[in-house]
Amino acid sequence: MTFEELHKLFEKELGVNRLADIARELGVSPQVVSNWKNRNIVPYKYVKKAKDKVRNSKFEENNESINAPKIFLAKADSVNVDEASHNDILKLLFSSIKNNYKIVIYTLSLILFCAGVNLFILSKPVYISKATILPNQDAGASSSISSIMDQFGLGGVAPTPNDISSAKLFPDILKSKTLSLNLLKKTFNTESYGDSVSLLDILINDNSINDNVRTEMAVIKLKNKISIKQGYNSPLITISASSPEPKLARDITDAILIELTNLQKKFKLQKINEKRLFISDRIKIVDDELSKSEKNLKKFREQNRNITGSPALLLEEDRLKRDVQVQLQIYITLKRELELAQIEEVEQSTALTILDPPEIPVFRSSPQKRRGMTIALIFGISLGVVIAILKENWLKLKNLYMELD
Numbered sequence: 294m295t296f297e298e299l300h301k302l303f304e305k306e307l308g309v310n311r312l313a314d315i316a317r318e319l320g321v322s323p324q325v326v327s328n329w330k331n332r333n334i335v336p337y338k339y340v341k342k343a344k345d346k347v348r349n350s351k352f353e354e355n356n357e358s359i360n361a362p363k364i365f366l367a368k369a370d371s372v373n374v375d376e377a378s379h380n381d382i383l384k385l386l387f388s389s390i391k392n393n394y395k396i397v398i399y400t401l402s403l404i405l406f407c408a409g410v411n412l413f414i415l416s417k418p419v420y421i422s423k424a425t426i427l428p429n430q431d432a433g434a435s436s437s438i439s440s441i442m443d444q445f446g447l448g449g450v451a452p453t454p455n456d457i458s459s460a461k462l463f464p465d466i467l468k469s470k471t472l473s474l475n476l477l478k479k480t481f482n483t484e485s486y487g488d489s490v491s492l493l494d495i496l497i498n499d500n501s502i503n504d505n506v507r508t509e510m511a512v513i514k515l516k517n518k519i520s521i522k523q524g525y526n527s528p529l530i531t532i533s534a535s536s537p538e539p540k541l542a543r544d545i546t547d548a549i550l551i552e553l554t555n556l557q558k559k560f561k562l563q564k565i566n567e568k569r570l571f572i573s574d575r576i577k578i579v580d581d582e583l584s585k586s587e588k589n590l591k592k593f594r595e596q597n598r599n600i601t602g603s604p605a606l607l608l609e610e611d612r613l614k615r616d617v618q619v620q621l622q623i624y625i626t627l628k629r630e631l632e633l634a635q636i637e638e639v640e641q642s643t644a645l646t647i648l649d650p651p652e653i654p655v656f657r658s659s660p661q662k663r664r665g666m667t668i669a670l671i672f673g674i675s676l677g678v679v680i681a682i683l684k685e686n687w688l689k690l691k692n693l694y695m696e697l698d
Contacts, residue, residue: 294340296329306347318346389685390678397677404673405666412665418657421520422542423533424550425649428463463530463645464521467553473512475552481544485537492545519549529648539654546651554645562638569634576627583620590617 303309309318316326319339329335335343390397466472477493486495496511522531532549536542590613600606 294335295333296335297333299329299335299340299343302343302347307350319343386682389682393681393685396681396684397674400677400680401670401673404669404676408665408669412660412662416660417537419535419537419659420539420542420654421533421535421658422539422546422651422654423531423649424546424647424651426463426530426532426550427528427646427648428530429645463553464523466556467519467521467532467549468516470512472549472552472556473515474508475556476515476545476548477508477511479548479552481541481548483538483541492548495541518545534651535658543651543653550645550647550651557645565634565638569631569638572627572631572634576624576631579620579624579627583617583624586613586616586620589613 300310300315303315303318307318309315312326312330313323316323319326319342321339329339477496478491480489480491481495482488483490483495486498492515493508493511496514497507499507502510518535520531520533520535522533523529532546534542534545534549536545590610593610593613597603597606597610600610
């Protein structure tokens with residue numbers, strides 16, 4: 294409420310005209326009322342107090358004609374005071390914008406200009422190429438060998454979930470320094486840097502830096518450009534790489550898959566060689582034991598040609614036969630597994646299946662110009678309105694909120 298409205302209200306309803314009388318009615322000093330007059334605004338709590346004075350005066354004059362309880366009248370007047378206060382704030386807001394609309398326009402223009410320069414000129418486009426892979430669970434090739442190893446108490450040689458061929462370790466392998474160093478040595482054809490340029494030169498194009506430092510910087514930068522996502526209950530892994538050029542993003546993602554496959558093959562061959570050597574050593578041992586068992590059986594038969602009447606000799610012959618049969622069965626099984634290991638070594642099967650190969654992205658991933666300009670528009674308008682209100686009424690608002698507190 295403005296002071297003029299308060300003055301007219303007191304003069305009309307209470308017959309009070311002088312500032313000192315208004316101050317006495319509201320319980321404040323004349324200096325405070327004088328300040329209200331200079332600012333032409335009255336704090337909310339004194340507006341409420343003034344209207345309560347008027348209401349009580351009318352209530353006393355018309356006490357007999359009033360049927361509603363006094364508490365309902367107080368609530369109704371409180372609602373009216375709140376509505377009046379809200380209307381005052383809205384008037385203050387719209388008048389501030391109207392009187393300072395140029396500030397709003399200038400602020401909005403400045404924000405949009407800065408956002409446009411950043412989005413359309415300074416920011417480099419970023420393209421992301423993705424590939425989806427399914428790690429192969431290579432359990433069949435090692436299951437039979439593992440069973441043999443378990444028979445001899447050597448089950449620890451068999452592959453475990455912590456092997457590098459395990460799907461659980463794929464994200465760690467993709468972020469490993471070994472894979473990053475191999476990628477940095479690869480060459481790519483680019484639009485900005487030319488053809489057959491190493492990824493190291495693309496990422497850190499400054500030969501004045503020490504080679505070791507430059508390599509470490511490139512490894513960190515490359516890891517930031519590579520993203521690996523794996524579903525919580527899904528074995529599928531999504532690999533993505535970002536680059537300012539769409540074709541380069543596809544080529545880097547493709548190079549990641551090649552290096553990952555090569556690393557898996559290298560380790561797989563190493564494990565197969567270990568298995569083959571283990572089986573070969575066991576074949577030599579079992580062959581010697583088989584020969585020994587056969588000699589023992591042969592010697593027993595030569596020394597005991599007629600054993601039909603001796604149960605003890607018959608049992609001894611059966612025991613020697615069982616030894617020969619057991620050693621022979623182990624020998625045959627090991628020979629078969631050795632052949633399988635040799636075939637597996639030549640087979641060169643991959644440790645992963647590429648479900649969605651990387652493609653050249655059509656649209657940039659960032660910057661998102663439409664979204665950025667929309668945010669800049671909203672922010673510019675909001676900031677301009679705030680500045681306009683502060684410029685027009687910051688003293689009034691300060692005093693008003695101090696009184697409300």
